Amino acid sequence: MLPLTDKDISLAAELYGGSFSRAWSEEEIYKLTRLPGFIGYICKDGMIILNIVADEAEIYTICVRPERRGEGLGKQLLKEGISRALEKGAKKIFLEVAVDNRIAINLYESFGFIKVGIRKKYYNNTTDALILAKEFL
């Protein structure tokens, strides 16, 4: 897995579109890569994107190609993204995840993320989002 650069944008859009019902366009991903706090890692079967502002990082997305799930790639991506965020000065990392996304919640909990809030009907005006966070001392 390598840092996500301009040459990876079409792969990133493909990976995202294969994992989420609302796809991200290449343009949207390009804009993310231009954020001052952008952090991205990608390989042919998965990616993670975070953004860091001051000492707080947010995980914008993590996804693994459906046929390659359950092989440890999600963990590797999360580990890499967290390490880079800490190198860039993050003291806290947070994210939003649908309450019914048990696999992702398990992944985050296994890294020590804990629930710090809930956004009601956040997804499609139906499903609640959990806000998970982890602080680093």
Ligand SMILES: CC(C)(COP(=O)(O)OP(=O)(O)OC[C@H]1O[C@@H](n2cnc3c(N)ncnc32)[C@H](O)[C@@H]1OP(=O)(O)O)[C@@H](O)C(=O)NCCC(=O)NCCS
């Ligand atoms: C969430 C996602 C990135 C995990 O990627 P993955 O490569 O399958 O994950 P891993 O193989 O590294 O497994 C990591 C952990 O996830 C959890 N997990 C993985 N597969 C699981 C399953 N079938 N059931 C329950 N938990 C599961 C476990 O906690 C696992 O750790 P363990 O192996 O020590 O038990 C992947 O499922 C995905 O792309 N989902 C769709 C996109 C998405 O929902 N992203 C998160 C949005 S917030």
